[in-house]
Amino acid sequence: PPSRPLATASGRGKGPRKGWDNETIAAVAGGIAILGVGLSYASVPLYRAFCQATGFGGTVRTAKDGTDAGKGGGLGHLPDDPGKLARNRPIKVTFNSDTSASLPWKFRPTQPHVTLRAGETALCFFRATNTSEEPVVGVATYNITPMRAGQYFNKVQCFCFDQQRLLPKETVDMPVFFYIDPEFLEDPNMAGINTLTLSYSFFRADRDQGALPEYLRDLEPGTRLHNPAGA
Numbered sequence: 185p186p187s188r189p190l191a192t193a194s195g196r197g198k199g200p201r202k203g204w205d206n207e208t209i210a211a212v213a214g215g216i217a218i219l220g221v222g223l224s225y226a227s228v229p230l231y232r233a234f235c236q237a238t239g240f241g242g243t244v245r246t247a248k249d250g251t252d253a254g255k256g257g258g259l260g261h262l263p264d265d266p267g268k269l270a271r272n273r274p275i276k277v278t279f280n281s282d283t284s285a286s287l288p289w290k291f292r293p294t295q296p297h298v299t300l301r302a303g304e305t306a307l308c309f310f311r312a313t314n315t316s317e318e319p320v321v322g323v324a325t326y327n328i329t330p331m332r333a334g335q336y337f338n339k340v341q342c343f344c345f346d347q348q349r350l351l352p353k354e355t356v357d358m359p360v361f362f363y364i365d366p367e368f369l370e371d372p373n374m375a376g377i378n379t380l381t382l383s384y385s386f387f388r389a390d391r392d393q394g395a396l397p398e399y400l401r402d403l404e405p406g407t408r409l410h411n412p413a414g415a
Contacts, residue, residue: 259340269369282386283385289312292311301364302368314354319351337365339362362382364380
């Protein structure tokens with residue numbers, strides 16, 4: 185029978201070598217580069233979703249909406265009587281607001297704090313006024329402190345991440361509807377925490393690109409989630 189070529193110690197045999205030509209290598213390298221760019225863009229919303237789902241870095245979690253939850257529009261898992269939960273206690277949530285120096289807005293909470301128990305919902309408002317003579321678009325980021333409590337702070341409605349366009353001298357009240365997950369009470373790391381701080385920072389969308397998180401840069405103006413404040 186015909187003999188087969190044997191490979192040498194260097195891995196080369198006497199038979200024909202199969203390999204990639206330069207064009208194939210270039211095509212594969214180009215494909216990897218394109219994939220890398222695509223993943224870098226995809227990672228931004230994925231990272232944002234991860235932070236909101238887990239409370240990583242003090243980011244407030246986003247509660248489920250009414251499309252996949254029971255009664256209460258996404259709040260059906262909350263207890264009917266949170267006061268009966270073991271170790272439940274009043275938790276004070278204070279509010280903090282900051283604005284970029286380039287944003288000509290007055291921005292503040294309409295109340296300094298609210299007090300609730302785990303499993304209860306609360307509604308608060310932040311008021312923004314455009315003090316300039318031109319329309320201005322702002323966008324807000326937020327976090328909760330202590331940071332380790334962010335995983336239990338769930339917002340149902342919020343104005344964050346959506347660009348807000350205010351006309352000259354316009355004032356708006358922006359709602360935040362939230363609750364503290366009852367699992368907060370089961371975490372031994374939360375045992376000594378009775379005060380949380382919810383902080384919002386507003387940036388000017390067209391001038392503070394460098395200060396914004398990457399996932400908020402170059403966004404098109406989003407749907408406004410608030411109504412003009414009453415006179």
